[in-house]
Amino acid sequence: MSDEIIHSSDAAFENDVLKSELPVLVDFWATWCGPCRMIAPLIDELALTYKGRLRVVKVNVDENREVPARYGIMGIPTLLLFKGGEMMESIVGVVPRNRLVDAVSKYL
Amino acid sequence: MIERHDVIIVGAGPAGLAAGIYAGRARFKTLILEKGVPGGQILLTDWVENYPGFPDGIAPFDLIDGFRKQAERFGARIEADEVLALERRDGLWHLTAGRGEYAARAVLIATGSVYRKLGLADEARLTGKGVSFCATCDGAFFTGKDVAVVGGGDNALTEALFLTKFASKVFIIHRRNRLRGEKILQERILAHEKIRVLWDCVVEAIRGGDCLESLTVLNLKENRRFPLPVGGLFVSIGTDPVTGFVKGLVEFNEWGQVKVDTSMATSQPGLFAAGDVSDACPKQVATAVGTGVHAALSIEDYLERL
Numbered sequence: 001m002s003d004e005i006i007h008s009s010d011a012a013f014e015n016d017v018l019k020s021e022l023p024v025l026v027d028f029w030a031t032w033c034g035p036c037r038m039i040a041p042l043i044d045e046l047a048l049t050y051k052g053r054l055r056v057v058k059v060n061v062d063e064n065r066e067v068p069a070r071y072g073i074m075g076i077p078t079l080l081l082f083k084g085g086e087m088m089e090s091i092v093g094v095v096p097r098n099r100l101v102d103a104v105s106k107y108l
Numbered sequence: 109m110i111e112r113h114d115v116i117i118v119g120a121g122p123a124g125l126a127a128g129i130y131a132g133r134a135r136f137k138t139l140i141l142e143k144g145v146p147g148g149q150i151l152l153t154d155w156v157e158n159y160p161g162f163p164d165g166i167a168p169f170d171l172i173d174g175f176r177k178q179a180e181r182f183g184a185r186i187e188a189d190e191v192l193a194l195e196r197r198d199g200l201w202h203l204t205a206g207r208g209e210y211a212a213r214a215v216l217i218a219t220g221s222v223y224r225k226l227g228l229a230d231e232a233r234l235t236g237k238g239v240s241f242c243a244t245c246d247g248a249f250f251t252g253k254d255v256a257v258v259g260g261g262d263n264a265l266t267e268a269l270f271l272t273k274f275a276s277k278v279f280i281i282h283r284r285n286r287l288r289g290e291k292i293l294q295e296r297i298l299a300h301e302k303i304r305v306l307w308d309c310v311v312e313a314i315r316g317g318d319c320l321e322s323l324t325v326l327n328l329k330e331n332r333r334f335p336l337p338v339g340g341l342f343v344s345i346g347t348d349p350v351t352g353f354v355k356g357l358v359e360f361n362e363w364g365q366v367k368v369d370t371s372m373a374t375s376q377p378g379l380f381a382a383g384d385v386s387d388a389c390p391k392q393v394a395t396a397v398g399t400g401v402h403a404a405l406s407i408e409d410y411l412e413r414l
Contacts, residue, residue: 033245034151037169038144041188062248072318074340075236075246092236094144096190097206 004047008057010066016057018085023107024055026080028073030062035094036077042097046104053108083107113139115407116203116212117184118191119350121148122393123383123400124218125175130404132182136411139212140179141205143190147172148220149347149384150393153263154244154270158290159393171393191353194379201378213414214378214407217354217366218400221347221384221391226258230314231343238320239341243267246340247274255340256281256323258311262391264344265289265297271342272302279336280305281325306336314341349385361387372403373410380407 008016008026017024027043029036047056061068061076071080071087079091081103089103115131117124120142131138150156150168157165180186193204194215203210223241225231231239240246243257247270255275257268260282266289271278280287280297285307287294297303306325312333313324322337349365358374358381359367366374366381368388373380382399383389389399 030245030248032154033242034147034153034169035242035245038147038151041145068249072237074238074249074319075240075242077245078236090236093241096143 004051004056005044006055006057008059008064008067010064013059013064013067016055017082020055020082020085022053022055023088023104024057024082025104026082027056027058028061028068028076028078028080029058030060030076032062033076039077039094042100046100050104050108054104081107110202110209110211111139112200113137113210113212114411115139115214115216115404116141116201116210117216117218118203118353119148119218119220119383119385120146120176120186121218121220121383122150122172122175122396123220123389123403124216125172125179126397126400127216127218127382127404127407128179128184128186129175129182130401131407132179132184134404134408135183136408138184139210140184140186141189141191141203141210142186143188143206145188146176146186149223152223152242152244153266156393194353194357196376196378213411214380216400216403216407217351217358217374217379217381217385218383218403219350219385220396221349223343224346224348226311226314226343226345228311228314230316234314234316234320237318238316238339239314239343241343243270243342246342247271250275250340252276253339254279254337255342256311256336256338257342257344258282259344259346260284260287260289261344261346262289262293264342265293267342267344268303269293269296269300271340272300275302275340278303279338281309281311281323281336282307283310283328284308285329311341347384347391351385354379363387371406371409372399373406378410 081089114136189205256279308329365387382403383396
Protein backbone atom coordinates (compact mmCIF):
# COMPACT_ATOMS: atom_id res chain seq x y z
CA MET A 1 0.00 0.00 0.00
CA SER A 2 1.17 3.48 -0.81
CA ASP A 3 2.84 5.69 1.84
CA GLU A 4 0.88 8.61 0.44
CA ILE A 5 -2.36 7.34 1.94
CA ILE A 6 -3.62 8.49 5.34
CA HIS A 7 -5.50 5.98 7.46
CA SER A 8 -8.05 8.09 9.25
CA SER A 9 -10.53 7.39 12.05
CA ASP A 10 -13.68 8.79 13.64
CA ALA A 11 -11.49 10.92 15.90
CA ALA A 12 -9.09 12.15 13.22
CA PHE A 13 -11.59 12.67 10.40
CA GLU A 14 -12.12 16.35 11.03
CA ASN A 15 -8.41 17.10 10.88
CA ASP A 16 -7.59 14.66 8.07
CA VAL A 17 -10.50 15.50 5.81
CA LEU A 18 -12.70 18.42 6.78
CA LYS A 19 -9.83 20.80 7.57
CA SER A 20 -7.66 19.73 4.66
CA GLU A 21 -6.54 22.48 2.33
CA LEU A 22 -6.29 20.01 -0.52
CA PRO A 23 -9.30 18.23 -1.98
CA VAL A 24 -9.72 14.82 -0.34
CA LEU A 25 -10.73 11.43 -1.68
CA VAL A 26 -12.04 9.22 1.13
CA ASP A 27 -12.23 5.47 0.58
CA PHE A 28 -14.59 3.65 2.97
CA TRP A 29 -13.51 0.01 3.08
CA ALA A 30 -13.17 -3.17 5.13
CA THR A 31 -10.89 -6.19 5.02
CA TRP A 32 -13.78 -8.57 4.27
CA CYS A 33 -14.91 -6.63 1.22
CA GLY A 34 -13.65 -8.20 -2.01
CA PRO A 35 -14.54 -5.26 -4.28
CA CYS A 36 -12.72 -2.93 -1.84
CA ARG A 37 -9.60 -5.00 -2.39
CA MET A 38 -10.28 -4.86 -6.12
CA ILE A 39 -10.14 -1.07 -6.23
CA ALA A 40 -7.31 -0.70 -3.68
CA PRO A 41 -4.53 -0.66 -6.33
CA LEU A 42 -6.40 2.08 -8.20
CA ILE A 43 -6.66 4.17 -5.03
CA ASP A 44 -2.90 3.69 -4.49
CA GLU A 45 -2.27 4.81 -8.05
CA LEU A 46 -4.35 7.97 -7.63
CA ALA A 47 -2.51 8.83 -4.41
CA LEU A 48 0.79 8.66 -6.27
CA THR A 49 -0.37 10.37 -9.45
CA TYR A 50 -1.95 13.34 -7.69
CA LYS A 51 0.56 13.66 -4.87
CA GLY A 52 0.62 17.25 -3.60
CA ARG A 53 -2.71 18.05 -5.28
CA LEU A 54 -5.07 15.52 -3.73
CA ARG A 55 -5.15 13.95 -0.30
CA VAL A 56 -6.17 10.30 -0.22
CA VAL A 57 -7.69 8.99 3.00
CA LYS A 58 -8.97 5.55 3.95
CA VAL A 59 -11.56 4.85 6.63
CA ASN A 60 -11.99 1.28 7.83
CA VAL A 61 -15.73 0.92 8.49
CA ASP A 62 -15.13 -1.98 10.88
CA GLU A 63 -13.07 0.11 13.26
CA ASN A 64 -14.90 3.39 12.72
CA ARG A 65 -18.69 3.60 12.88
CA GLU A 66 -19.43 7.29 13.46
CA VAL A 67 -18.12 8.83 10.26
CA PRO A 68 -19.70 6.20 7.96
CA ALA A 69 -23.04 6.67 9.76
CA ARG A 70 -22.78 10.47 9.49
CA TYR A 71 -22.46 10.20 5.71
CA GLY A 72 -25.11 7.48 5.37
CA ILE A 73 -22.67 4.86 4.12
CA MET A 74 -24.58 1.59 3.66
CA GLY A 75 -22.38 -0.09 1.09
CA ILE A 76 -18.68 -0.38 0.42
CA PRO A 77 -16.55 0.50 -1.34
CA THR A 78 -17.91 4.04 -1.23
CA LEU A 79 -15.66 6.90 -2.28
CA LEU A 80 -16.47 10.44 -1.15
CA LEU A 81 -14.83 13.55 -2.54
CA PHE A 82 -14.43 16.56 -0.23
CA LYS A 83 -13.38 20.10 -0.99
CA GLY A 84 -13.13 22.84 1.63
CA GLY A 85 -14.72 20.55 4.21
CA GLU A 86 -17.76 19.86 2.07
CA MET A 87 -18.81 16.61 0.49
CA MET A 88 -18.95 17.16 -3.26
CA GLU A 89 -19.50 13.73 -4.73
CA SER A 90 -20.18 10.11 -3.82
CA ILE A 91 -19.15 7.08 -5.87
CA VAL A 92 -20.51 3.68 -4.84
CA GLY A 93 -19.08 0.32 -5.83
CA VAL A 94 -16.35 -0.65 -8.26
CA VAL A 95 -16.06 1.91 -11.03
CA PRO A 96 -13.77 1.97 -14.06
CA ARG A 97 -10.51 3.87 -13.69
CA ASN A 98 -11.55 6.64 -16.11
CA ARG A 99 -14.73 7.45 -14.25
CA LEU A 100 -12.79 7.90 -11.01
CA VAL A 101 -10.06 9.99 -12.63
CA ASP A 102 -12.71 12.23 -14.22
CA ALA A 103 -14.48 12.70 -10.89
CA VAL A 104 -11.26 13.55 -9.06
CA SER A 105 -9.99 15.90 -11.79
CA LYS A 106 -13.00 18.19 -11.40
CA TYR A 107 -11.85 19.26 -7.95
CA LEU A 108 -8.09 19.66 -8.45
CA MET B 109 6.19 -1.78 -30.31
CA ILE B 110 3.61 -4.52 -30.15
CA GLU B 111 4.29 -7.25 -27.63
CA ARG B 112 3.98 -10.67 -29.19
CA HIS B 113 2.94 -13.70 -27.15
CA ASP B 114 2.04 -17.32 -27.72
CA VAL B 115 -1.06 -17.12 -25.58
CA ILE B 116 -3.00 -14.16 -24.26
CA ILE B 117 -5.68 -14.82 -21.67
CA VAL B 118 -8.24 -12.08 -21.19
CA GLY B 119 -9.45 -12.09 -17.59
CA ALA B 120 -7.77 -13.26 -14.38
CA GLY B 121 -10.60 -15.04 -12.62
CA PRO B 122 -10.46 -18.75 -11.77
CA ALA B 123 -10.74 -19.81 -15.45
CA GLY B 124 -8.05 -17.46 -16.73
CA LEU B 125 -5.60 -18.17 -13.89
CA ALA B 126 -6.06 -21.96 -14.16
CA ALA B 127 -5.41 -21.71 -17.91
CA GLY B 128 -2.37 -19.56 -17.11
CA ILE B 129 -0.89 -22.30 -14.91
CA TYR B 130 -1.17 -24.86 -17.73
CA ALA B 131 -0.03 -22.50 -20.50
CA GLY B 132 2.98 -21.53 -18.37
CA ARG B 133 3.87 -25.15 -17.73
CA ALA B 134 3.59 -25.84 -21.47
CA ARG B 135 6.36 -23.21 -21.75
CA PHE B 136 4.28 -20.83 -23.82
CA LYS B 137 4.96 -17.14 -23.51
CA THR B 138 1.75 -16.33 -21.66
CA LEU B 139 0.18 -13.01 -20.77
CA ILE B 140 -2.95 -12.58 -18.68
CA LEU B 141 -4.71 -9.23 -19.10
CA GLU B 142 -7.02 -8.18 -16.27
CA LYS B 143 -8.88 -4.88 -16.23
CA GLY B 144 -9.16 -4.76 -12.44
CA VAL B 145 -7.25 -7.09 -10.19
CA PRO B 146 -7.30 -10.90 -10.23
CA GLY B 147 -10.41 -12.54 -8.82
CA GLY B 148 -13.69 -11.71 -10.50
CA GLN B 149 -17.18 -12.53 -9.25
CA ILE B 150 -16.03 -14.99 -6.60
CA LEU B 151 -14.59 -12.09 -4.59
CA LEU B 152 -18.18 -11.02 -3.84
CA THR B 153 -18.70 -14.22 -1.84
CA ASP B 154 -17.72 -14.48 1.82
CA TRP B 155 -16.58 -18.08 1.91
CA VAL B 156 -16.04 -20.84 -0.66
CA GLU B 157 -17.36 -24.10 0.74
CA ASN B 158 -17.59 -26.34 -2.32
CA TYR B 159 -14.15 -26.09 -3.92
CA PRO B 160 -12.45 -29.50 -3.55
CA GLY B 161 -9.40 -29.71 -1.33
CA PHE B 162 -10.56 -27.29 1.36
CA PRO B 163 -12.76 -29.33 3.73
CA ASP B 164 -13.39 -26.32 5.98
CA GLY B 165 -13.81 -23.90 3.09
CA ILE B 166 -11.52 -21.04 2.11
CA ALA B 167 -11.75 -17.26 1.79
CA PRO B 168 -12.12 -16.41 -1.91
CA PHE B 169 -9.29 -13.89 -1.78
CA ASP B 170 -6.89 -16.54 -0.44
CA LEU B 171 -7.99 -19.05 -3.07
CA ILE B 172 -7.47 -16.56 -5.90
CA ASP B 173 -4.14 -15.48 -4.43
CA GLY B 174 -3.02 -19.11 -4.58
CA PHE B 175 -4.12 -19.43 -8.24
CA ARG B 176 -2.30 -16.22 -9.10
CA LYS B 177 0.97 -17.23 -7.44
CA GLN B 178 0.82 -20.64 -9.09
CA ALA B 179 0.28 -19.11 -12.55
CA GLU B 180 3.16 -16.65 -12.01
CA ARG B 181 5.41 -19.40 -10.69
CA PHE B 182 5.17 -21.15 -14.06
CA GLY B 183 5.89 -18.00 -16.02
CA ALA B 184 2.53 -16.47 -16.85
CA ARG B 185 2.66 -12.68 -16.57
CA ILE B 186 -0.38 -10.76 -15.30
CA GLU B 187 -0.89 -7.17 -16.49
CA ALA B 188 -3.57 -4.67 -15.50
CA ASP B 189 -5.11 -3.63 -18.80
CA GLU B 190 -8.57 -3.64 -20.34
CA VAL B 191 -8.97 -5.23 -23.76
CA LEU B 192 -11.15 -3.06 -25.98
CA ALA B 193 -10.90 -4.74 -29.37
CA LEU B 194 -9.74 -8.00 -30.92
CA GLU B 195 -8.87 -8.56 -34.57
CA ARG B 196 -7.19 -11.30 -36.61
CA ARG B 197 -4.45 -10.11 -39.01
CA ASP B 198 -1.69 -12.11 -40.72
CA GLY B 199 -2.46 -15.24 -38.74
CA LEU B 200 -2.19 -13.48 -35.39
CA TRP B 201 -4.72 -12.12 -32.95
CA HIS B 202 -4.19 -8.40 -32.30
CA LEU B 203 -5.55 -6.96 -29.08
CA THR B 204 -6.11 -3.27 -28.53
CA ALA B 205 -6.18 -2.40 -24.86
CA GLY B 206 -6.37 0.73 -22.75
CA ARG B 207 -2.63 0.95 -22.22
CA GLY B 208 -1.14 -0.75 -25.24
CA GLU B 209 -1.37 -3.23 -28.08
CA TYR B 210 -0.63 -6.90 -27.92
CA ALA B 211 -0.49 -9.82 -30.34
CA ALA B 212 -0.78 -13.56 -29.79
CA ARG B 213 -1.02 -16.82 -31.71
CA ALA B 214 -3.94 -17.92 -29.54
CA VAL B 215 -6.34 -16.03 -27.29
CA LEU B 216 -8.49 -17.30 -24.45
CA ILE B 217 -11.57 -15.28 -23.57
CA ALA B 218 -12.03 -15.68 -19.81
CA THR B 219 -13.73 -12.38 -19.02
CA GLY B 220 -16.42 -13.92 -16.81
CA SER B 221 -19.68 -12.23 -16.00
CA VAL B 222 -21.13 -9.32 -14.06
CA TYR B 223 -24.19 -9.25 -11.81
CA ARG B 224 -27.53 -8.40 -13.34
CA LYS B 225 -29.59 -5.45 -12.16
CA LEU B 226 -33.35 -5.40 -11.59
CA GLY B 227 -33.81 -2.49 -13.98
CA LEU B 228 -36.18 -0.60 -11.67
CA ALA B 229 -36.49 3.14 -11.16
CA ASP B 230 -34.33 4.43 -8.28
CA GLU B 231 -32.26 1.23 -8.22
CA ALA B 232 -29.11 3.12 -9.23
CA ARG B 233 -29.85 6.10 -6.97
CA LEU B 234 -30.32 3.88 -3.91
CA THR B 235 -27.37 1.58 -4.62
CA GLY B 236 -25.09 2.01 -1.62
CA LYS B 237 -28.09 3.48 0.23
CA GLY B 238 -29.80 0.18 0.94
CA VAL B 239 -29.66 -1.52 -2.45
CA SER B 240 -26.67 -3.83 -2.67
CA PHE B 241 -25.16 -6.47 -4.94
CA CYS B 242 -22.75 -7.85 -2.33
CA ALA B 243 -23.96 -9.13 1.03
CA THR B 244 -20.39 -9.82 2.15
CA CYS B 245 -19.48 -6.17 1.60
CA ASP B 246 -22.56 -4.51 2.98
CA GLY B 247 -24.28 -6.96 5.34
CA ALA B 248 -22.84 -5.42 8.50
CA PHE B 249 -24.55 -2.09 7.77
CA PHE B 250 -27.91 -3.82 8.27
CA THR B 251 -27.43 -5.06 11.82
CA GLY B 252 -30.81 -5.34 13.52
CA LYS B 253 -32.75 -4.40 10.38
CA ASP B 254 -35.09 -6.33 8.09
CA VAL B 255 -33.67 -7.05 4.64
CA ALA B 256 -34.72 -8.77 1.43
CA VAL B 257 -32.80 -10.91 -1.05
CA VAL B 258 -34.11 -11.25 -4.63
CA GLY B 259 -33.31 -14.53 -6.37
CA GLY B 260 -33.35 -18.27 -5.74
CA GLY B 261 -30.01 -19.58 -7.00
CA ASP B 262 -26.84 -20.56 -5.11
CA ASN B 263 -25.70 -16.99 -4.78
CA ALA B 264 -29.03 -15.68 -3.47
CA LEU B 265 -29.23 -18.47 -0.88
CA THR B 266 -25.63 -17.95 0.24
CA GLU B 267 -26.26 -14.22 0.60
CA ALA B 268 -29.46 -14.80 2.60
CA LEU B 269 -27.68 -17.15 5.01
CA PHE B 270 -24.79 -14.72 5.41
CA LEU B 271 -27.20 -11.87 6.14
CA THR B 272 -28.77 -13.74 9.07
CA LYS B 273 -25.57 -12.91 11.00
CA PHE B 274 -26.64 -9.26 11.05
CA ALA B 275 -30.24 -8.73 10.03
CA SER B 276 -33.21 -9.44 12.30
CA LYS B 277 -35.23 -10.87 9.43
CA VAL B 278 -34.33 -11.93 5.89
CA PHE B 279 -37.02 -12.20 3.21
CA ILE B 280 -36.17 -14.13 0.07
CA ILE B 281 -38.20 -12.86 -2.87
CA HIS B 282 -38.34 -15.58 -5.49
CA ARG B 283 -40.39 -15.64 -8.67
CA ARG B 284 -40.93 -19.41 -8.66
CA ASN B 285 -42.49 -21.79 -6.16
CA ARG B 286 -39.26 -23.68 -5.49
CA LEU B 287 -35.63 -22.69 -4.99
CA ARG B 288 -32.89 -23.51 -7.49
CA GLY B 289 -29.72 -23.43 -5.38
CA GLU B 290 -27.83 -26.38 -3.94
CA LYS B 291 -30.00 -28.73 -1.84
CA ILE B 292 -27.76 -28.28 1.21
CA LEU B 293 -28.31 -24.52 1.00
CA GLN B 294 -32.06 -25.00 0.52
CA GLU B 295 -32.19 -27.14 3.67
CA ARG B 296 -30.40 -24.45 5.68
CA ILE B 297 -32.67 -21.72 4.27
CA LEU B 298 -35.94 -23.53 4.97
CA ALA B 299 -34.85 -24.44 8.50
CA HIS B 300 -33.62 -20.96 9.43
CA GLU B 301 -35.85 -19.11 11.85
CA LYS B 302 -34.80 -15.65 10.60
CA ILE B 303 -35.51 -16.42 6.92
CA ARG B 304 -38.89 -16.30 5.22
CA VAL B 305 -39.30 -17.13 1.54
CA LEU B 306 -41.90 -15.13 -0.40
CA TRP B 307 -42.76 -17.60 -3.15
CA ASP B 308 -43.97 -16.59 -6.63
CA CYS B 309 -43.03 -12.98 -5.94
CA VAL B 310 -41.10 -10.26 -7.73
CA VAL B 311 -39.98 -6.76 -6.74
CA GLU B 312 -42.04 -4.26 -8.65
CA ALA B 313 -40.82 -1.00 -7.14
CA ILE B 314 -38.13 0.34 -4.84
CA ARG B 315 -39.05 3.21 -2.55
CA GLY B 316 -37.02 5.55 -0.39
CA GLY B 317 -35.78 9.11 0.08
CA ASP B 318 -32.18 9.33 1.28
CA CYS B 319 -32.11 5.57 1.72
CA LEU B 320 -34.20 2.53 0.92
CA GLU B 321 -37.42 2.36 2.94
CA SER B 322 -39.64 -0.25 1.34
CA LEU B 323 -40.40 -2.42 -1.68
CA THR B 324 -43.55 -3.07 -3.60
CA VAL B 325 -43.76 -6.81 -4.04
CA LEU B 326 -46.04 -8.47 -6.59
CA ASN B 327 -47.31 -11.99 -6.01
CA LEU B 328 -47.51 -13.37 -9.55
CA LYS B 329 -49.87 -16.23 -8.72
CA GLU B 330 -52.45 -14.15 -6.91
CA ASN B 331 -51.75 -10.95 -8.85
CA ARG B 332 -51.59 -9.18 -5.50
CA ARG B 333 -49.32 -6.26 -4.55
CA PHE B 334 -48.10 -5.54 -1.05
CA PRO B 335 -45.55 -3.23 0.58
CA LEU B 336 -42.53 -4.77 2.27
CA PRO B 337 -40.69 -2.39 4.60
CA VAL B 338 -36.97 -3.29 4.48
CA GLY B 339 -33.78 -1.35 5.05
CA GLY B 340 -31.75 -3.48 2.65
CA LEU B 341 -32.32 -5.12 -0.72
CA PHE B 342 -29.71 -7.58 -1.99
CA VAL B 343 -30.06 -8.28 -5.69
CA SER B 344 -28.92 -11.73 -6.75
CA ILE B 345 -30.71 -12.57 -9.98
CA GLY B 346 -27.85 -13.95 -12.00
CA THR B 347 -25.10 -12.54 -14.16
CA ASP B 348 -24.45 -11.45 -17.72
CA PRO B 349 -21.33 -12.51 -19.63
CA VAL B 350 -18.76 -9.82 -20.48
CA THR B 351 -18.37 -9.97 -24.25
CA GLY B 352 -18.18 -6.39 -25.52
CA PHE B 353 -14.88 -6.78 -27.35
CA VAL B 354 -15.85 -9.98 -29.21
CA LYS B 355 -19.26 -8.84 -30.48
CA GLY B 356 -19.63 -9.72 -34.14
CA LEU B 357 -16.61 -12.00 -33.99
CA VAL B 358 -17.90 -15.21 -32.39
CA GLU B 359 -21.23 -16.98 -31.97
CA PHE B 360 -23.37 -16.56 -28.86
CA ASN B 361 -26.14 -18.62 -27.29
CA GLU B 362 -29.48 -17.14 -26.19
CA TRP B 363 -28.00 -15.93 -22.90
CA GLY B 364 -25.19 -14.08 -24.64
CA GLN B 365 -22.54 -16.61 -23.67
CA VAL B 366 -19.79 -17.44 -26.17
CA LYS B 367 -20.47 -20.75 -27.90
CA VAL B 368 -17.62 -23.24 -27.67
CA ASP B 369 -17.16 -26.76 -29.01
CA THR B 370 -16.05 -29.76 -26.96
CA SER B 371 -12.46 -28.44 -27.02
CA MET B 372 -13.49 -24.98 -25.73
CA ALA B 373 -12.78 -23.48 -29.17
CA THR B 374 -14.99 -20.71 -30.58
CA SER B 375 -15.96 -20.43 -34.24
CA GLN B 376 -12.69 -18.52 -34.92
CA PRO B 377 -9.27 -20.17 -35.37
CA GLY B 378 -7.05 -19.84 -32.31
CA LEU B 379 -9.78 -18.17 -30.27
CA PHE B 380 -11.00 -20.09 -27.22
CA ALA B 381 -13.36 -19.32 -24.34
CA ALA B 382 -13.65 -20.68 -20.78
CA GLY B 383 -15.38 -19.94 -17.50
CA ASP B 384 -18.62 -17.98 -17.01
CA VAL B 385 -18.32 -16.20 -20.35
CA SER B 386 -18.55 -19.52 -22.23
CA ASP B 387 -21.65 -21.67 -22.70
CA ALA B 388 -19.84 -24.65 -21.15
CA CYS B 389 -19.49 -23.58 -17.53
CA PRO B 390 -22.13 -23.88 -14.78
CA LYS B 391 -20.91 -20.86 -12.73
CA GLN B 392 -18.81 -22.65 -10.14
CA VAL B 393 -15.16 -21.99 -9.29
CA ALA B 394 -14.42 -25.66 -9.91
CA THR B 395 -16.02 -25.67 -13.37
CA ALA B 396 -14.34 -22.37 -14.25
CA VAL B 397 -11.03 -24.01 -13.35
CA GLY B 398 -11.99 -27.15 -15.28
CA THR B 399 -12.94 -25.32 -18.46
CA GLY B 400 -9.87 -23.06 -18.14
CA VAL B 401 -7.56 -26.06 -17.95
CA HIS B 402 -9.40 -27.76 -20.81
CA ALA B 403 -9.02 -24.65 -22.96
CA ALA B 404 -5.30 -24.40 -22.15
CA LEU B 405 -4.76 -28.02 -23.22
CA SER B 406 -6.68 -27.42 -26.45
CA ILE B 407 -4.61 -24.29 -27.09
CA GLU B 408 -1.45 -26.34 -26.62
CA ASP B 409 -2.74 -28.86 -29.13
CA TYR B 410 -3.72 -26.09 -31.56
CA LEU B 411 -0.35 -24.30 -31.35
CA GLU B 412 1.60 -27.51 -31.86
CA ARG B 413 -0.33 -28.24 -35.05
CA LEU B 414 0.24 -24.77 -36.52
